Amino acid sequence: MKKWVISLLVLCSGVTFAADQAARDLCQKNFSRYKDQLAKNPTDDLTWTEFRVCTTELKRWDEAIQVALTARQKNRDLPQPYLILGLAQMQQKNYERAVEHFDQSIALKSEQPLAYFQMGMAYLYLNEITKASQAAARAVELEPNNPAHHRQLAYTQYLLGDYGAAETSAKKAIELDKDDLAAHKILAKIYAKEDNNAGMTQELAMVKEAEQKFAVAHPELVKPPEPAPKPLEEEEDKKSKKQEDYEIIASLIDQWNRMKAAIGNGNIDLALTYYSDYLDTRDQYRDSFKKLGLQRLESIFSSFGDLYDCEIVFASAHCSSMVKNEAGTVIVTKIRFERNPDHTWRIRSF
Numbered sequence: 001m002k003k004w005v006i007s008l009l010v011l012c013s014g015v016t017f018a019a020d021q022a023a024r025d026l027c028q029k030n031f032s033r034y035k036d037q038l039a040k041n042p043t044d045d046l047t048w049t050e051f052r053v054c055t056t057e058l059k060r061w062d063e064a065i066q067v068a069l070t071a072r073q074k075n076r077d078l079p080q081p082y083l084i085l086g087l088a089q090m091q092q093k094n095y096e097r098a099v100e101h102f103d104q105s106i107a108l109k110s111e112q113p114l115a116y117f118q119m120g121m122a123y124l125y126l127n128e129i130t131k132a133s134q135a136a137a138r139a140v141e142l143e144p145n146n147p148a149h150h151r152q153l154a155y156t157q158y159l160l161g162d163y164g165a166a167e168t169s170a171k172k173a174i175e176l177d178k179d180d181l182a183a184h185k186i187l188a189k190i191y192a193k194e195d196n197n198a199g200m201t202q203e204l205a206m207v208k209e210a211e212q213k214f215a216v217a218h219p220e221l222v223k224p225p226e227p228a229p230k231p232l233e234e235e236e237d238k239k240s241k242k243q244e245d246y247e248i249i250a251s252l253i254d255q256w257n258r259m260k261a262a263i264g265n266g267n268i269d270l271a272l273t274y275y276s277d278y279l280d281t282r283d284q285y286r287d288s289f290k291k292l293g294l295q296r297l298e299s300i301f302s303s304f305g306d307l308y309d310c311e312i313v314f315a316s317a318h319c320s321s322m323v324k325n326e327a328g329t330v331i332v333t334k335i336r337f338e339r340n341p342d343h344t345w346r347i348r349s350f
Helices: 008-013 020-039 045-058 059-076 079-091 094-109 112-126 129-142 146-159 163-174 181-193 195-216 231-264 268-272 281-292 294-302
Strands: 305-313 316-324 330-339 345-349
Touching: 020 059, 020 129, 045 059, 045 079, 045 316, 059 079, 079 094, 079 112, 094 112, 094 316, 094 330, 112 129, 112 146, 129 146, 129 231, 146 163, 163 181, 181 195, 181 268, 231 268, 231 305, 231 316, 231 330, 231 345, 268 330, 281 294
Parallel strands: none
Antiparallel strands: 305 316, 316 330, 330 345
8 A cells, every 4th residue: 555645734734725726727817806806995804815715725925915015004903914914924934923913813803713723823833832722722612613623722732731632622623524634643642642552543544544535635735755864864954954053043143243233333224224124123113213313222232242042943033132221130131033035034123
């Protein structure tokens, strides 16, 4: 029997697939029309939904971001643009930003199961399991007949060690979709933890059956297993990744020091180029710097020590710095960076 490797991300993300090429062709045909309609009427919920589905199908995220930003400029109280921006950040693996956008969308419209579900995915990537579980639970409340929500909740409960609740949630997902591959895998893991060999064997058999069905239904999403890497290759990959991280961290520290130097030289415009140009981050800092004035800025940044303990998390990063406040107390603060769409790392906040 030929084995297939199925993308874990596809299994966990709750992605729905277009029925056939005709559906993709329809999205391609209507995409420009959706953009035009939203430019004229950014409050049209139905068009936002169709636009979001087709953006996901066609992967035209750069265009979607521009549509969302334009709508956001017209009306900052619309939840849909923030949802689109959050989904776009998920594609770019900038999960901290994604959470911010989903949170803003939910603040404007609370009953959004998709926003909670995607927020849960982002928190999972960030390894914030409790928050992921809370988001998944809310998605279940809002849309109880969606197996993806129960599956995500089961996975978070499993990671938290609540195997009883995880089993209940996984079984509910399977009740709604008996071929839910990920839910069967979660049950198998739970039974393995509980030394329930009969249950684990049964679930693994269901996994095998579901894999075969998935492979037939979505051949474009499966591939033959790649040869296992040799130990030497694995070690080289680790060394390469470590070196890449060192280089990124060095660039983050260089960006911060150059920004401080520009402030010290009285060149605020140059200093701002080291801040993120995503959305209006740079504009917000421009306004803040203008209000503070150069003398105050020089005083603020001269109080920061060197950056240390830097960590990269997908498309975000943060470093620590010792800062002396006006009372003379030394505190530790976080300097956050993010990778912009042009792949350059810039300062996001401090």
